[in-house]
Amino acid sequence: MKLIGAVLMAAALIAAVAPASEAAIKCGTVFSYLNPCIPYVTEKGPLGKCCGGVKGLYGVVKTIPDKQSVCNCLKSLAGSTSGVNYSKAAGLPGQCGVNIPYKISPSTDCSKVVN
Ligand SMILES: *[C@@H]1O[C@H](CO)[C@@H](O)[C@H](O)[C@H]1NC(C)=O
Numbered sequence: 001m002k003l004i005g006a007v008l009m010a011a012a013l014i015a016a017v018a019p020a021s022e023a024a025i026k027c028g029t030v031f032s033y034l035n036p037c038i039p040y041v042t043e044k045g046p047l048g049k050c051c052g053g054v055k056g057l058y059g060v061v062k063t064i065p066d067k068q069s070v071c072n073c074l075k076s077l078a079g080s081t082s083g084v085n086y087s088k089a090a091g092l093p094g095q096c097g098v099n100i101p102y103k104i105s106p107s108t109d110c111s112k113v114v115n
Contacts, residue, residue: 030077
């Protein structure tokens with residue numbers, strides 16, 4: 001556990017000193033974490049491995065620019081995936097026991113994500 005702590009600390013330090021323009025997380029990364037959630041939010045399957053993805057993503061997204069880019073990725077994912085039940089999508093963080101301070105919805109204003 002100590003090693004993991006040290007690695008996380010190093011990652012946090014690297015993230016803290018990285019230029020803002022490179023800090024933003026890529027949508028491909030967001031999608032690969034959240035892929036297991038697609039069946040659930042489109043009413044086609046169970047929660048399955050979804051929470052593992054949500055928690056994994058939550059664990060790597062720390063900075064505000066990262067959160068804003070994740071927010072934008074979620075918006076475009078929600079907008080481009082047909083049949084998403086937004087009440088299920090919005091309930092996902094709660095289902096998985098993580099706190100995401102904005103709603104996953106195509107109408108979310110990602111520039112207001114500040115914490
Ligand atoms: C969306 O999910 C909610 C909560 O599970 C459910 O009550 C509602 O009927 C679903 N809506 C649609 C359109 O399937």
